[in-house]
Amino acid sequence: MTSPVSISVDGGVATVLIDNPPVNATSQAVRQGILDAIREIDANDTVQAAVLACAGRTFVAGADIREFGKPPEEPHLPDVLQAVETARVPVVAAIHGSALGGGLELALACHARIADGKAKLGLPEVTLGLVPGAGGTVRLPRLVAMENAMEMVTGGKPVSAGRALEIGLVDRISNNDLVSEARAYAEELIQSGKPEPTSARTPRDRPDASFWTEKEKRIAAKARGQQSPVEALHALRDSVTLPVADALTAERARFLRLRDTEQAAALRYMFFAERNTGRPAEIENVEPLGLGVAGVVGGGTMGAGIAAAMLLAGMTVVLTERDAAAAETARERVAGILDGSRKRGLLSDAAWKDALSRFSAQDNYNALSAADLVIEAVFEDMGVKREVFTELDRVCRADAILASNTSYLDVNELANATKDPSRVVGLHFFSPAHIMKLLEIVRTDAAAPATLATAFALAKKLRKIPVLAGVCDGFIGNRIMAAYRRECDFILEEGALPQDVDAAMRDYGFAMGIYAVQDMAGLDIAWAMRKRRAATRPADERYSRIADRLCELGRFGRKTAAGWYAYADGAKAGQPDPAVEKIILEESARLGFTRKPFTAEEIMERILASMQAEARAVLDEGIALKPSDIDVAMVHGYGFPRFRGGPMFAAGYRD
CATH class of the missing domain: 3.40.50.720 (NAD(P)-binding Rossmann-like Domain)
Known part of the structure; x- marks a missing residue:
């Protein structure tokens, strides 16, 4: 089988070209091809420098998605990158399109980097529940300031070529023909000498202990239970507090451990679900x-x-x-x-x-x-x-x-x-x-x-x-939200308060709880819907009057400074309101409930069960084509934590 990596030599400069459409992913064949090319270069005394480039529309844009969830095959990417970094000659990465994940790690292992002006560079592993696993957290802080490295590694967002040049991630921007300029750069390095390997360089800075404490607190709060952003921060800390070899070993161990977690499985599932939403x-x-x-x-x-x-x-x-x-x-x-x-x-x-x-x-x-x-x-x-x-x-x-x-x-x-x-x-x-x-x-x-x-x-x-x-009352998302919102109201009747429910949802990973969301959106729209349905509501259907009573008082949320919470002086964050608690207690008494406390786990069990029951009905009726469509809707429209994969994933669906 033809290798996706080829090598050509002209005037003492070798060009190693990766051609693995559509995104030049680091498949096993690509890894082997790069390794073979470096070995060939090392054995050829006529080669004095090399350019690593990619065919098609992009540089290496990440791992081969066909290998997701599977143990990687040899040669492993860290070993390939070690060979690149210790090559006999200087290697220049010529970056166009996107250099993401293992693709950027490959560029980091090269001795110099030149990028097309429209290129994007990033380490998005945290979005899949992982951390870089081939030296990204160790090499990056040796090129850019730790603050910049932290933003890229814990946030996962790519940076533009211009920004990459500004922070030191790339050495040059190409204004014309990228590969030709990369070859010219390589020829300069023949004269000036091979730059020091990236991992051998001194970190740009070594923050003190207070930096790490403050950043971990902030990142953990933003992650809302997702493990990988905090783990990525720890890997960066290791990169400047441990010897390089130990930091590389620790990073790889962290990557392998996270790869097998439920969060990583959920995020891989969402990666594919988002790309395969149903089309008729x-x-x-x-x-x-x-x-x-x-x-x-x-x-x-x-x-x-x-x-x-x-x-x-x-x-x-x-x-x-x-x-x-x-x-x-x-x-x-x-x-x-x-x-x-x-x-x-x-x-x-x-x-x-x-x-x-x-x-x-x-x-x-x-x-x-x-x-x-x-x-x-x-x-x-x-x-x-x-x-x-x-x-x-x-x-x-x-x-x-x-x-x-x-x-x-x-x-x-x-x-x-x-x-x-x-x-x-x-x-x-x-x-x-x-x-x-x-x-x-x-x-x-x-x-x-x-x-x-x-x-x-x-x-x-x-x-x-x-x-x-399909057509139904609320379609997919609003229908499911209406179901679990009703369940939350029943939990209020039985013993909880709005702040208890919202806190349980935030602890699970939601950015906001259901009652804070209602206050932000306005209670009047859902109230109009409930009034519209009142004439056809079955007489024996359980129905909570708490929200209706709030609306009857003109409490429509933030816009009226009062809803499930009170909003004094235009505040965006609501405070528990005794008037709301009074209504809830009155409704509990009217219905004959002896109120009882709920744990956060009990609240989330009730919420998830109601979501999943309604979602199964949505599937059975053909309103949604498949379970993963429901999960995509709930994650992207209703704040369900992406790292938990959606309610159907949580129920065991894996389509």
Whole structure:
């Protein structure tokens, strides 16, 4: 079998080329090929320097995903990198595309690094429940300051080539032909001499004990129970407090130990689940429709966020509101989101101006006549939304896709408000829409394959993770959330308080508990939904009145300074409120409960059981295509801790 690694020699400089599409992953064959190439170079006295480069669109972008969850085969990556670092001649890494994980570790083992200006470099192992296992935590702090190394290793986010040059991770940026410039760099090193191996260099700095104590406290709080970020910090500490050989051994042992943990298994599962969310068979080989011009109806928080997301993706967006004043408010809201992206460095000044030039806010539906796709994001009321769809059906092109951002309502009924229901689809965004990754694509009974294909194409364009859902009350995510929210209310009736439930969820790994989330989102939307369902609710169904009583008092959450918690003077963090406890105790007494304390474990057992029971019903009814789609929805839309894999993974599903 042909090796994915080739070697050529010209003028005393060897070029080692990795060609393992699509991302030049460090498969067993690649590792063996690199090792063989270094041995060949070491044995060839005519070679005085080497360039390590990759074919295709990227440098080595990580491990071979086919080897995930399996014991690695020889040669092991640390041994390959040791051979690179101790090579007889200087080796220059020529980096383009992405150098991630083992790919960056390979570059770190080289004696010098030159990167294309658009390259990205990172050590994302923590996102898979791991730490670098081939010297990344030992070599990196010898090139960059520990603060920078800590950000890269414990956070997992890549840095740009420009930033890499600034912090010392790469030596040069290529402005023209990368490999040619790398070869020229290698020729310079022939004259100046081989640089010291990275692992032999002195660390850029050696922080004192207080640095590590403070960083561990901060990282552990942010990790919320995920082990790998803290373990990564410990590996970095080892890199400057232990001899190099011992630090390398400790790092590898830590990597191997973490690889076999439940958290790493859950994160590997999520890695694949996010890339394999279900697409209906009928859209295979179906071409999506054009997505150049989009319309948005409604310029509130959600509508503005959707408009901003599409503008950031390069689309032209027309937003309509009920009158000129509302349209101007919507324009300012969208402009504010874009300006926020610019201030955070996510948009250049030129890109910001370009995005604004592609946006307009109008006060009439006729402005949507040229749109390829229109998304309504008006108040969550069936009557209001039907009126919108009737108008869209009148003014939009016959081939335009019409979408609803409804959270709960029957999209089939909305589709039936049009002459052609086949072009209607649900697109349930999550707030803030320009940031949240999840997009539930709700398939109506009449949706045409081209409609669905276009919805998935939009998700890709917006860099969202699409999850297909069928039509039901709340689709996948909101239906499951409604179920466990009810269960939480029952736990309140039986003995807990909101702060007990929220603390248990935070301890499990949620960023926020359910009651803090409700206060942030507003209690009034769910209340409207409950009132809508009241007429059809079975008489014998258990129903908690606590939330209704809060809403009847006008306690809708942060926006009214009172909900499940009290928010004094505009505070974002709520405080337990005796008035809420009084209502809970009254409801317990009315229902005849003798209140009892709950442990955090007991609370989470109840929450998980209710999630899983509703999720199984969602599967059985065909609302979700597979269990992993449910987990993706709960992780990316509802804050379920990613390192726990989602409720279905926790229940033993491994599709």
